[in-house]
Amino acid sequence: MKKKFKGNLHTHTTNSDGDASPEHVAGWYESNGYNFLCLSDHNHLTILNDSDNNKWPLLIAGEEVTSLSGETPVHVNGYGIEKLVSPSESNNVVEALRENILGIIEAGGVASINHPNYKWALSYKELSQVDNYKFIEVFNGHAGSNSFGDIKRPSVSKVWDKLLSNGKRVLGLATDDAHHYHEFNSQKANPGRGWIQVFSEKLSKNSILESMSNGDYYASTGIELGEVKLNRKEIIIEVDEFQNSTKNSSISINFIRKNGILAEKTDGLSAKYKPVEKDVYIRVEIISPNGSRLWTQPVWMQN
Ligand SMILES: [Zn+2]
Ligand SMILES: [Zn+2]
Structure with a gap:
């Protein structure tokens, strides 16, 4: 019998540009009813010793593999990685995407395209030229993520449909991309805005990642x-x-x-x-x- 487990897959701590320690962040998610969490610092593998597993949600190792191709941010989350992934140094966006995704797979993880509309960095054109990513963030809680598009540019949901319609079997995530845990308002990147509910046999890293990869979950705000x-x-x-x-x-x-x-x-x-x-x-x-x-x-x- 599968149960439903709530998790957030995108957060930052003081190990990159978040304003709270990994312990504080994990504690926030625990006290707000989350079952699992990924601490996805920029180019840093944040590992907490979770032997006291009443204190924090199940922690799934991750990293926001973060590179800059010229002016364009190329951010790809790796879930379940076993080692740190070095970001691509390529000035070509498609090449940087490919290298970041490949690095994640080589580290034993699954890759997710983060906030494609952040600085309008990644459109259908780039995403259609790249393979081997499993997920795309249809919603990201950061104020600059432009998840719903603008007058001229499509929402990530629309880009997702275009990818799906052209045969890419990509799955949609909603995440927090939280950076701020002390002051709460709409301009801050606060936790609690986007999550997934995974249908899984049990709450373990392998079981959650397997259900996610099978699309056995929904994303919500x-x-x-x-x-x-x-x-x-x-x-x-x-x-x-x-x-x-x-x-x-x-x-x-x-x-x-x-x-x-x-x-x-x-x-x-x-x-x-x-x-x-x-x-x-x-x-x-x-x-x-x-x-x-x-x-x-x-x-x-x-x-
Ligand atoms: Zn990012
Ligand atoms: Zn982020």
């Missing part, structure tokens, strides 16, 4: 699911009404197919959809009027 069934025959989604403060009827559950086209939309707390072959993939994006969102992983109509 404030909405939680109750019952959920996601397969080729049928998709059933139930929003957990006790964990949502907004009026039930104003939540919209969107079923999105190939090319980011809305296949069906239901207003309310539950929805069903029967996928068809021509959908190619279906993913669910839930939008609440208070601005919170939830993204499921895509269900593919073919292996």
